Amino acid sequence: MSGAVEVRGVSVVYGGTTVLDDVSLSVDRGSWMGVLGPNGAGKSTLLRVIAGERPTAGAVAVVGDDIGALTARRRAHRVAYLPQSPTYPRGMTVFDYVLLGRTSHMGRLAAESSGDIEFVWEAIRALDLEILIARDVATLSGGETQRLALARAIAQRAPVLVLDEATASLDVARQHQVLELIDQLRTERELAVVSAVHDLTAAGQFCDRVALLDGGRLRSIGTPSEVLTEDLLADVYEPGIRVLTIDGETVVVSMREKEKST
Amino acid sequence: MNAGRPRAARFPWWWLGAASAVLVAVTAVAIGTGPFDVPFTGIVKSMVDRLPFVSVDSGLDRTSDAILWEIRLPRVVLGVIVGSMLSAAGAAYQGVFRNPLADPYLLGAGAGAGLGATLAIVYGPDVSGWVIDPIPLAAFVGAIVGVGLAYILGYTVRSGRTAVTLILAGVAVAAFLTAVQTFVQQRESESLREVYGWILGSLATSGWDQVRLVFPYVLVSLAVIVFGRRLMDVLSVGDTEASSLGVEPARVRGVLVAAATLGTAAVVAVTGLIGFVGIIVPHTVRLLTSASYRVVVPLSIVLGGAFLVGADMLARTVQAPVEVPIGVVTAFFGAPFFAVVLRTSKAVVS
Numbered sequence: 001m002s003g004a005v006e007v008r009g010v011s012v013v014y015g016g017t018t019v020l021d022d023v024s025l026s027v028d029r030g031s032w033m034g035v036l037g038p039n040g041a042g043k044s045t046l047l048r049v050i051a052g053e054r055p056t057a058g059a060v061a062v063v064g065d066d067i068g069a070l071t072a073r074r075r076a077h078r079v080a081y082l083p084q085s086p087t088y089p090r091g092m093t094v095f096d097y098v099l100l101g102r103t104s105h106m107g108r109l110a111a112e113s114s115g116d117i118e119f120v121w122e123a124i125r126a127l128d129l130e131i132l133i134a135r136d137v138a139t140l141s142g143g144e145t146q147r148l149a150l151a152r153a154i155a156q157r158a159p160v161l162v163l164d165e166a167t168a169s170l171d172v173a174r175q176h177q178v179l180e181l182i183d184q185l186r187t188e189r190e191l192a193v194v195s196a197v198h199d200l201t202a203a204g205q206f207c208d209r210v211a212l213l214d215g216g217r218l219r220s221i222g223t224p225s226e227v228l229t230e231d232l233l234a235d236v237y238e239p240g241i242r243v244l245t246i247d248g249e250t251v252v253v254s255m256r257e258k259e260k261s262t
Numbered sequence: 263m264n265a266g267r268p269r270a271a272r273f274p275w276w277w278l279g280a281a282s283a284v285l286v287a288v289t290a291v292a293i294g295t296g297p298f299d300v301p302f303t304g305i306v307k308s309m310v311d312r313l314p315f316v317s318v319d320s321g322l323d324r325t326s327d328a329i330l331w332e333i334r335l336p337r338v339v340l341g342v343i344v345g346s347m348l349s350a351a352g353a354a355y356q357g358v359f360r361n362p363l364a365d366p367y368l369l370g371a372g373a374g375a376g377l378g379a380t381l382a383i384v385y386g387p388d389v390s391g392w393v394i395d396p397i398p399l400a401a402f403v404g405a406i407v408g409v410g411l412a413y414i415l416g417y418t419v420r421s422g423r424t425a426v427t428l429i430l431a432g433v434a435v436a437a438f439l440t441a442v443q444t445f446v447q448q449r450e451s452e453s454l455r456e457v458y459g460w461i462l463g464s465l466a467t468s469g470w471d472q473v474r475l476v477f478p479y480v481l482v483s484l485a486v487i488v489f490g491r492r493l494m495d496v497l498s499v500g501d502t503e504a505s506s507l508g509v510e511p512a513r514v515r516g517v518l519v520a521a522a523t524l525g526t527a528a529v530v531a532v533t534g535l536i537g538f539v540g541i542i543v544p545h546t547v548r549l550l551t552s553a554s555y556r557v558v559v560p561l562s563i564v565l566g567g568a569f570l571v572g573a574d575m576l577a578r579t580v581q582a583p584v585e586v587p588i589g590v591v592t593a594f595f596g597a598p599f600f601a602v603v604l605r606t607s608k609a610v611v612s
Contacts, residue, residue, distance in 0.1 A: 051506055076508030083506075089498035091553020095271040096495065103496050104508025111492065117266060134270030156507070 004029040004160055004192035005050055010058035012045050012216075019045045020055070021216045027209075029159065032186055032193040034207035036200060036227070038237055041213040043196040044084055047164050050194055051081035062160055076104035080156035084164040084196075086149040090138040094148060097137045098123055101155030123155040126181060142169035150178065154185065161185075163195035167202075175199070179206050204228050204250035212236060224250055277551050281561050285342070285568040292338045292575040293330070297582055300326045300334075337468040340476070341574045342567035344465070344529040345539055347480045349566025351522035352540025353547075353558050354487045357494030358515040359425045365540040366526040369432035369519065372537075373439035374408020375401040375530045380443045380457050384450040397460070398475070398531035404439075405527035409519070411435045424501065425515065462587030463536035465574045472532040483525025487559055490518050494555035536570070538592040542600045543569055549603050569596070 003026035012020040020042045027033040035043045049055045052067050052075045060067045062078045070078070080101070088097070101123070102116040112120075124130055127147040132140065137148060146169045153161060161182070167175040183206055186193050197203040203210050204224040211221040214236045220227045228250055233241040240255040266272075294302045300322065308320035308330060322330065351366035359368070367373070382400035409432075416431030447457050493514045496504045501511040530536075547561040573591040580586060 048502075072505050072510045073508040076506060079506070081506040083503060087499040087503060089495075089553070091548065092495070092498065093268075093271045093554075095268050096554060099271075100496055100499065100507055106492075114266075133268045 003027050004063055005033075005194060006061040007046070007050065008059050008061075010046070010049055010055045010060065012042075012049060012053075013056045019216050020049070022058070023211075023213070023216075023218045024058075025211050025218070025221055027160075027192045027194055029192050030186060030190040031208040032183070032195070032206060034195060034197045034203040034210040034224075035213065036197060036203055036210050037213035037219075040215075041236075042216040043213055044164050045216075046213065047081070047162050047194060047196055048083075050160075051075075051079050051162050073104045076156065076158065078158055079160045079162055080153040080158040081162045082149050082153045082164060082166055084168075086145070086152075088137040088140070088145055088148075090136065092137050093133065094129055094135050094137055094140075095120065095124070095133045097148060098129075098151045098155050101152040101157075104156070119155050119157060123151040126154060126185075127151040127178075143171065143174055146170055147174075147178065150182075157189075159190070160192045160194070163193065165196050165198060168198060175202070182206075200228060200233070200252035201250065204252065228252055274551050274557060277557075277561060278564065281564040281568070285564050285571075288568045288572045288575075289338055289342065292341070292571045293334050295575055295579060296329070296334060298326070298329050300330055305330055332469070336470045336473050337465050337574065338571055340468040340473050340533070341465055341571040343473065343476055343480050344533050344536065345543075345566040345568070345570025345573075346563040347476075347483065347525045347529045347566075348536060348539040349543035349562040349569070350484055350487045350559060351526045353544035353555065353562045354490070354494070354518050354522040355540070356544060357491075357555050357558075358497055358518050359429055360498060360500070361425075361429065362545065363541070364429075365537075366522060367436070367535070367537075367540075368429065369412040369523070370408030370435040370439060371405040371523050371526050371530065372408075372535050373436040373443065374404035374406070374411075375527065376404070376461055376535060377439045377443040377446075378402070378404020378407075379460050379534070380446050380453075383456050383460065384446055384453045401460075401534075402527045402531035405530055406523065408435055408439055409523045413516075413519075425511075428515075459587065460534040462589040463534035464577075464585065464588055465533055466578075466585055468532075476528045476532055479528035480525045483521045483528075484563060486521035487518060487525075488563075490514065490521075491555040491559040494518070494559075498555075533588075535589065536592060537589045538596050539566060539570055539573075542592070542596045546600060546603050 005027040007023060007025045010020055010023045011018065023046060025033065035046055037043050050060055054068055067075060098120045099112060102112055102119060105116060106112055124133060127150055129147060129151055132144060137145065140148060146167065150166055167178050170178060179202060182193060185191055207224060209222060210224050210227045212219045212227050212232065219236060220232055228243055230241060230243045233243065233252065238254065242253050242255050244251045244253065293305055304320045304322040304326065307318045308322055308327060310316055311318040311320055348366055355364035355366060355368050356362055378400035379397050382397045386396045412428065412432040412435040415435060416428035419427050447454060493509055496507055496509045497511060497514060504511050543566040544558055544562045547558050547565060551557050551561060573595065574588055576595065577586045577588045577591045
């Protein structure tokens with residue numbers, strides 16, 4: 001196993017239902033793996049397993065260590081995980097929320113160091129949250145909370161960033177801005193990024209490689225140009241999907257069926 | 263370049279100062295209040311006289327001095343210890359279970375202590391001349407056993423070991439132990455008054471022996487809760503996220519519940535079941551200042567002590583010479599105060 005993230009033959013069964021079925025993939029440091037697939041394909045389950053949830057079968061290694069054998073603290077040093085719907089505790093300030101990302105770096109009984117505080121400010125500035133630092137996290141808009149959660153994950157400073165729909169609530173401009181930021185951090189810090197993505201165009205623009213899941217099985221894995229093909233996407237999603245190339249960029253659009261539109 | 267925490271996320275030291283001033287004021291008034299008039303200047307001089315290398319004539323006669331040092335002071339000191347402990351335990355339970363209704367008796371500590379004390383009162387031997395009073399011992403053991411049973415039940419359920427299963431196990435254990443306690447109490451109705459008096463709680467029999475008995479437990483318990491307050495903030499995002507941030511939720515919960523239970527069992531053993539403190543004090547702090555446990559825990563410790571000493575002062579004066587059960591006072595005066603805070607605060611209880 002040589003990649004930053006190595007998933008080998010992972011299956012997850014919940015109450016007799018197979019949610020993930022024998023999935024294997026590898027993500028190197030400094031690369032971005034997009035996990036694609038329709039609702040219920042198993043994307044979030046795969047990300048949770050990479051973040052430390054025990055699979056029914058198979059194994060996950062992160063930065064060379066079996067993730068299941070690590071303590072929560074050592075796991076958090078390796079993987080920063082952002083779930084699809086993070087919890088925003090009422091009454092907690094934006095600053096304190098981002099500071100949670102430093103938990104694994106603090107002594108068990110100690111308070112935060114000046115270094116922790118500096119990393120928090122750095123994440124807050126990167127996500128453009130300075131004006132909100134005193135706000136109660138429960139009062140923020142959907143887009144603001146999504147940037148906030150990302151700031152927490154960035155402040156964690158783990159070599160592997162696992163993001164479940166990290167930009168789903170952001171407007172087009174903000175989404176682009178945040179994805180550019182993740183891309184920049186990936187390059188600067190040689191992060192391995194694994195993210196579930198619904199926006200196939202964004203996946204084509206930002207991910208080095210993509211894994212397409214369907215019904216818990218890995219249908220295809222490769223570069224975006226290898227995976228984002230009309231035939232494959234039509235089979236997994238719906239027949240009306242078109243893959244276009246505009247100014248050299250891959251653009252995936254879902255066309256309305258003509259009979260329905262008239 | 264920014265340095266340090268922003269103002270809104272700093273510890274509100276002035277609130278801690280104000281709470282400490284309230285504690286000192288309430289304590290002073292409580293020491294000076296009672297059916298026997300002890301002059302306040304004499305109290306202050308007598309206390310200064312007890313300091314090392316200081317000698318001051320307090321002007322108090324032997325009776326006044328004995329009332330001050332053997333009755334009022336141990337009672338007030340015990341009130342501070344018990345109020346602080348129950349408030350901190352309440353905050354800890356609310357933090358680790360992410361449940362605003364949690365109190366120190368949630369997992370069966372109260373029901374276990376109640377059953378233990380009832381069994382000791384009803385079936386216990388004549389205690390006159392005993393070195394160890396069996397009622398507090400039975401209450402202490404009952405509280406520990408109650409929470410222990412809840413933990414065993416909650417952590418052996420097939421559906422998974424979560425905070426919710428633990429709470430449900432605590433509800434089941436508490437209901438069962440209360441049923442047994444009520445059954446015993448009804449069968450032996452001549453002890454009803456004594457059992458009832460114990461359940462409503464009281465600081466009336468306080469002496470330095472009780473203070474010495476509970477102090478080590480409370481000290482250990484409060485130290486663990488104070489050091490664990492940052493981890494309670496981490497648990498507020500839920501077990502899954504807390505785990506991904508580097509915390510073992512079950513382990514943190516276990517350590518904090520064990521500490522809170524130890525302290526609660528110790529104070530319940532000597533004072534009986536004093537209700538409401540563990541809920542009202544942490545929530546009042548939360549509504550007035552911050553929801554962060556970095557703030558809630560230390561302020562609850564200080565204000566909890568002040569609250570219980572104040573409640574005890576009312577319990578022994580409003581109907582003197584008869585004492586009103588302190589649990590009645592904490593609820594009767596605490597509930598309206600809490601209602602006012604709830605109505606006027608801009609903060610929201612999560």
